[in-house]
Amino acid sequence: MIVAIIGAGASGMMAALAAAENPDVQVVLLERQARVGRKLQATGNGRCNLSNLHAGKESYHGENPNFAQPAIHAFGPEDTLAWFRNMGLYTVTEDSGKVYPYSDQANSVVDILRLHLNKPNITLKLGFEVEKIQKKEAGFAVTGQGETLFCDKLIIACGGLAGSKLGGSMSGYKLLGKLGHKSSRLRPSLVQIKSPWDGLASLKGVRANCHVEILKNGKLFRDSVGELQLTEQGISGPVVFEISRDVCYGAGEWTAKLDFLPDFTEEQLMEELENRRKSNLPMEELLTGILHNRLGRVLSKTAGVRGKNFVRALSNAETEEVCRCVKSLEIVLSEPLSMDSAQVTAGGVLTEQFDPNTMESRLVSGLYACGEVLDIDGDCGGYNLQWAWSSGRMAGLHAGKENP
Numbered sequence: 001m002i003v004a005i006i007g008a009g010a011s012g013m014m015a016a017l018a019a020a021e022n023p024d025v026q027v028v029l030l031e032r033q034a035r036v037g038r039k040l041q042a043t044g045n046g047r048c049n050l051s052n053l054h055a056g057k058e059s060y061h062g063e064n065p066n067f068a069q070p071a072i073h074a075f076g077p078e079d080t081l082a083w084f085r086n087m088g089l090y091t092v093t094e095d096s097g098k099v100y101p102y103s104d105q106a107n108s109v110v111d112i113l114r115l116h117l118n119k120p121n122i123t124l125k126l127g128f129e130v131e132k133i134q135k136k137e138a139g140f141a142v143t144g145q146g147e148t149l150f151c152d153k154l155i156i157a158c159g160g161l162a163g164s165k166l167g168g169s170m171s172g173y174k175l176l177g178k179l180g181h182k183s184s185r186l187r188p189s190l191v192q193i194k195s196p197w198d199g200l201a202s203l204k205g206v207r208a209n210c211h212v213e214i215l216k217n218g219k220l221f222r223d224s225v226g227e228l229q230l231t232e233q234g235i236s237g238p239v240v241f242e243i244s245r246d247v248c249y250g251a252g253e254w255t256a257k258l259d260f261l262p263d264f265t266e267e268q269l270m271e272e273l274e275n276r277r278k279s280n281l282p283m284e285e286l287l288t289g290i291l292h293n294r295l296g297r298v299l300s301k302t303a304g305v306r307g308k309n310f311v312r313a314l315s316n317a318e319t320e321e322v323c324r325c326v327k328s329l330e331i332v333l334s335e336p337l338s339m340d341s342a343q344v345t346a347g348g349v350l351t352e353q354f355d356p357n358t359m360e361s362r363l364v365s366g367l368y369a370c371g372e373v374l375d376i377d378g379d380c381g382g383y384n385l386q387w388a389w390s391s392g393r394m395a396g397l398h399a400g401k402e403n404p
C-alpha cells in the first residue's frame, strides 16, 4: 500500500513516520520547498517551543474546538516528549509547561525528524509542489511538476496561510476545496496588533512587563500580563500574541488599556511621584528608574507635562495624569498585522467534514488531513506544534492501516 503525504512540515513529517511504522506501507512524502521543516526551524524565535505540558481543552479554538481532543488525548505532550526522546532529542520543560529542545535550537528538532525519515519505506521528494489531486476508483492521482504519482491513501499536511515567507500558503485549502471540503474564514492569530497611537513612533523595540486589557466598545474582551513589545506599528510580544485571536474582527471600537506597572498600585506610584515633586529632578527624568527611559519620556509627553523644566512644578492634577498614563493608558487598535507576520491561522478546513478519531475525510474515503490546514488553532506557547504532532500521528497511523 502507498500512502502519499503532501507537506513535510511538522504534521507531515510526523504522519510519514507514523504511517511508516507499518513495514508493509510505502510512504511518499512530497514537499515543495528545498528542505523539510522550514517553518519548524523558525519557530519559537529559533528555539522551537515544541509542546506545552498544559495542552488541554481550553488551549484550542475553531468552530468545533473539541475536534482536537481525541488526537491530543491519544498522543499528548508526555507522549510527544517520550517519542522525541526515543529518537534521540533531549528536551527541557520550563515552569510554564513550555517545552524546548535541550540544545535551545529549533534545528535539533528538524534534524532529528529529517534523520529518522531516512527509512527504506519512506521516499522524500523535495521541490515537488502538488498542483492537482484526482480521486480514482481506488486511490488518488497526485500531480505536480509535470509528474503524476499514484497512491492508495493521501494525507494533506500543507499547513496554513500564516507565515508565508516560511511556506504558509492557500495550497492545502485549495487542494481540499477541489475535493469538496469547505473552509471557515481565515484570520491571522498570534499576531501583532496595529495602533495609530503617535507615541509608538519613538518606542520601537521597547519591552515592558505589562497588564494588557483589550476592550471592545469599552468592555473587557480579553486580558493578560506579560512581556509587551512596542513596535512602530503597534503592540506585540507574548502578552499580545496570547490575546490576539479575533481582536479587531467585527464592528465596534477596539482599544487596549495598558498598565506598565502591574506590580505596583496607583497609590504606590502616586506616593513615589509625590516624593519626586519635592526634589530638584528635571522633568525628563520624572519616571527614570521606574520605566524604560524612552517609555517614561513618551508617557510624560502623553500626560502633557514635558513643557515644564522641573518635576517640582507639577500640579496635583498633572501628577494624577502621569499616574493614569502609566497605570491605564488607553490606545486605539486598528487591525492585526497581515497573515505574513502571524504565527498561526485561525480558521481552516471545516472539521465537521473529518473524523476526529482518525483524521479521515467524511466526504472522500482514504483522504486525511492534519495540522494547521484544519480549523483548529492553539494558544501561544507550544500548543500549535502539539496539535501538529498529535493530529499528524493520528492521520499517519490510520492511513497506514490496511483496510479490513
Ligand SMILES: Cc1cc2nc3c(=O)[nH]c(=O)nc-3n(C[C@H](O)[C@H](O)[C@H](O)COP(=O)(O)OP(=O)(O)OC[C@H]3O[C@@H](n4cnc5c(N)ncnc54)[C@H](O)[C@@H]3O)c2cc1C
Pocket (backbone or CB within 6 Å): 006, 007, 008, 009, 010, 011, 012, 030, 031, 032, 033, 036, 037, 038, 039, 040, 042, 043, 044, 045, 048, 049, 050, 051, 128, 129, 130, 131, 157, 158, 159, 160, 162, 163, 166, 167, 168, 169, 171, 172, 342, 343, 344, 370, 371, 372, 373, 381, 382, 383, 384, 385, 386, 388
Ligand atoms: C514565526 C513562527 C513561529 C512559530 N513558533 C511556534 C512555536 O514556538 N510553537 C508552536 O507550537 N507553534 C509555533 N508556530 C506555529 C507552528 O509552526 C505551526 O502551527 C506548525 O508548523 C503547523 O504545522 P503543519 O505541519 O500544519 O504546517 P507547516 O509546518 O507549515 O508545514 C506545511 C508544509 O507543507 C508544504 N506544502 C504546502 N503546500 C504544498 C504543496 N502543494 N505541495 C507540496 N508541499 C506543500 C509547505 O512548504 C510546508 O513545508 C510558529 C509559526 C511561525 C510562523
